[in-house]
Amino acid sequence: xxxxNNVTYKRKKNELxxxxxxxxxxxxxxxxxxxxxxxxSTLLNLMAGLETPSSGTCENKSQEKITIGYVxxxxxxxxxxxxxxxxxxxxxxxxxxxxxxxxxxxxxxxxKDILDYQVQTLSGGMARKLNLAVGLIHEPQLILLxxxxxxxxxxxxxxxxxxxxxxxxxxxxxxxxSHDWHVIEHIAQTMWVLDDGExxxxxPISQVDLKQREYSRYAGSDLRKMFALRR
Amino acid sequence: MIxxxxxxxxxxxxxxxxxxxxxxxxxxxPFVEKTTENTQxxxxxxxxxxxxxxxxxxxxxxxRESFSLNLRGQLNLNQLExxxxxxxxxxxxxxxxxxxxxxxxxxxxxxxxEHSLVDGLxxxxxxxxxxxxxxxxxxxxxxxxxxEMATWDEVYQYGNQFFRPEPLFQMNFKTYESNxxxxxxxxxxxxxxxxxxxxxxxxxxxxxxxxxRNRGVFSRLAVFSRGKLRxxxxxxxxxxxxxxxxxxxxxxxxxxxxxxxxDHSQYGxxxxxxVLSLIFIWLLSFIIHSRHVLIAITTIYTVISVALVLLVxxxxxxxxNWYLIWLPFWLVS
Ligand SMILES: Nc1ncnc2c1ncn2[C@@H]1O[C@H](COP(=O)(O)OP(=O)(O)O)[C@@H](O)[C@H]1O
Ligand SMILES: [Mg+2]
Numbered sequence: 001x002x003x004x005n006n007v008t009y010k011r012k013k014n015e016l017x018x019x020x021x022x023x024x025x026x027x028x029x030x031x032x033x034x035x036x037x038x039x040x041s042t043l044l045n046l047m048a049g050l051e052t053p054s055s056g057t058c059e060n061k062s063q064e065k066i067t068i069g070y071v072x073x074x075x076x077x078x079x080x081x082x083x084x085x086x087x088x089x090x091x092x093x094x095x096x097x098x099x100x101x102x103x104x105x106x107x108x109x110x111x112k113d114i115l116d117y118q119v120q121t122l123s124g125g126m127a128r129k130l131n132l133a134v135g136l137i138h139e140p141q142l143i144l145l146x147x148x149x150x151x152x153x154x155x156x157x158x159x160x161x162x163x164x165x166x167x168x169x170x171x172x173x174x175x176x177x178s179h180d181w182h183v184i185e186h187i188a189q190t191m192w193v194l195d196d197g198e199x200x201x202x203x204p205i206s207q208v209d210l211k212q213r214e215y216s217r218y219a220g221s222d223l224r225k226m227f228a229l230r231r
Numbered sequence: 232m233i234x235x236x237x238x239x240x241x242x243x244x245x246x247x248x249x250x251x252x253x254x255x256x257x258x259x260x261p262f263v264e265k266t267t268e269n270t271q272x273x274x275x276x277x278x279x280x281x282x283x284x285x286x287x288x289x290x291x292x293x294x295r296e297s298f299s300l301n302l303r304g305q306l307n308l309n310q311l312e313x314x315x316x317x318x319x320x321x322x323x324x325x326x327x328x329x330x331x332x333x334x335x336x337x338x339x340x341x342x343x344x345e346h347s348l349v350d351g352l353x354x355x356x357x358x359x360x361x362x363x364x365x366x367x368x369x370x371x372x373x374x375x376x377x378x379e380m381a382t383w384d385e386v387y388q389y390g391n392q393f394f395r396p397e398p399l400f401q402m403n404f405k406t407y408e409s410n411x412x413x414x415x416x417x418x419x420x421x422x423x424x425x426x427x428x429x430x431x432x433x434x435x436x437x438x439x440x441x442x443x444r445n446r447g448v449f450s451r452l453a454v455f456s457r458g459k460l461r462x463x464x465x466x467x468x469x470x471x472x473x474x475x476x477x478x479x480x481x482x483x484x485x486x487x488x489x490x491x492x493x494d495h496s497q498y499g500x501x502x503x504x505x506v507l508s509l510i511f512i513w514l515l516s517f518i519i520h521s522r523h524v525l526i527a528i529t530t531i532y533t534v535i536s537v538a539l540v541l542l543v544x545x546x547x548x549x550x551x552n553w554y555l556i557w558l559p560f561w562l563v564s
Pocket of ligand 1: 011012016034035036037038039040041042043
């Protein structure tokens with residue numbers, strides 16, 4: 001559904017993304033992987049259309065416009081607003097009329113009990129759930145998650161992964177950024193490895209054992225350390 | 232509506248919007264009281280004939296604290312025009328003789344300005360002082376037989392005339408209308424402070440734009456059609472409403488306490504300038520990515536413009552057309 005063609009992105013003469021090509025198909029679940037500063041967030045923003053490539057194209061190859069759900073790295077929430085207020089605001093904004101979907105999401109993510117909590121009183125995990133829910137409220141075809149699982153406890157992670165898995169099964173496409181092997185192995189089908197703005201590797205999750213051994217020979221690199229942390 | 236609630240909910244919002252004007256009022260009010268204390272009603276009495284009776288009368292009247300009387304030899308209507316005095320009373324020649332003969336008409340000519348307010352009070356007081364003399368001398372005249380009064384009845388009737396409900400005391404009355412265009416009332420520079428306060432409100436609210444940007448709220452909204460624009464418009468609406476409510480409040484208080492002399496068009500210009508400031512600061516927030524830089528720039532601009540207004544006000548600078556890039560000059564000039 002989305003085709004990247006030699007995408008390069010520069011900012012202040014720095015090439016943050018270098019000549020990346022790739023294809024995202026409907027139903028995919030891709031994990032962008034790489035050390036800090038590799039350009040993962042930038043690539044995700046390019047996919048979301050928040051930035052435009054300096055050269056190359058990032059095109060939607062499907063017939064109709066695809067709806068995108070973007071969950072930023074920060075907790076992009078309004079202070080002094082309750083969980084319910086957030087859901088209502090975004091539901092109105094996106095003209096989401098499928099109340100059944102919204103209710104189910106509230107149910108699976110366990111937001112029911114905290115609907116009247118103000119955002120600043122939420123624990124880290126609860127806030128992450130809301131951050132995710134807000135980005136998914138309009139049943140997006142393409143879900144883009146930038147480190148959506150930072151600082152969540154295992155139970156919260158379970159709820160979030162369950163919901164994402166369910167959406168993916170139903171045909172939604174997911175691109176996520178995560179450092180968390182739990183998350184990656186639980187949901188991703190494909191891994192894209194980025195380093196220094198380049199897409200250096202791309203493989204199905206089934207090859208991750210093989211790749212772990214391969215990267216363990218990358219002495220000194222951050223990627224070796226990151227793969228080493230996988231059990 | 233949800234966003235509005237979340238913006239106004241913050242305690243500091245209410246404190247800033249409500250607390251500051253209160254603080255300013257508390258600071259300003261003593262000044263206002265002081266100036267009203269100082270404003271004794273200034274009145275000139277003009278006696279071209281240098282009569283000692285008039286001098287004596289002025290001394291008597293001057294005991295009144297609320298009036299400040301000046302005895303002059305010449306009529307100078309410019310003083311009325313400048314608002315230096317509230318009214319001028321010109322006395323006739325041989326005032327004492329006329330009073331002693333019991334004459335009550337045309338002893339004085341009263342000049343007043345269309346803006347004169349409380350001089351009427353003085354007129355009453357002056358009249359009663361003169362009447363006292365008139366009645367006393369009439370009584371003396373009768374008792375000493377200076378007046379040819381035949382019967383008790385005639386004397387009684389004569390005395391009665393002073394208690395008739397008609398004007399006891401008549402004088403020529405002239406309203407002075409200046410042909411000169413009203414001299415620029417330049418004491419309205421504090422309006423620049425009102426503007427500065429509104430700028431402060433706008434800058435305060437701009438913190439939300441930066442918060443939303445830093446928290447990724449705008450990025451999140453950008454994937455929805457016109458999502459970003461909508462939040463921006465909500466923000467503009469909230470700030471605009473706050474400004475307008477504040478302005479209405481200010482107009483109300485100002486009309487009530489007459490703190491700053493302003494006419495309706497100046498209120499309009501204040502509203503216009505405030506809305507312009509809002510638009511400028513909003514546009515600036517797109518260019519300037521650090522909230523602190525925005526605060527610094529607007530503060531410097533505000534301080535410089537208020538300082539310039541004051542310097543021009545105190546005649547330390549002469550106004551030049553390019554000063555109009557400083558918005559408060561639209562208000563005071
Ligand atoms: N606003 C910016 N201006 C300049 N450089 C930036 C900006 N944002 C990020 N970068 C740089 O771009 C590179 C990639 O950033 P990012 O995509 O956030 O990496 P990641 O998400 O993989 O950690 C980093 O080197 C970072 O320093
Ligand atoms: Mg990142």
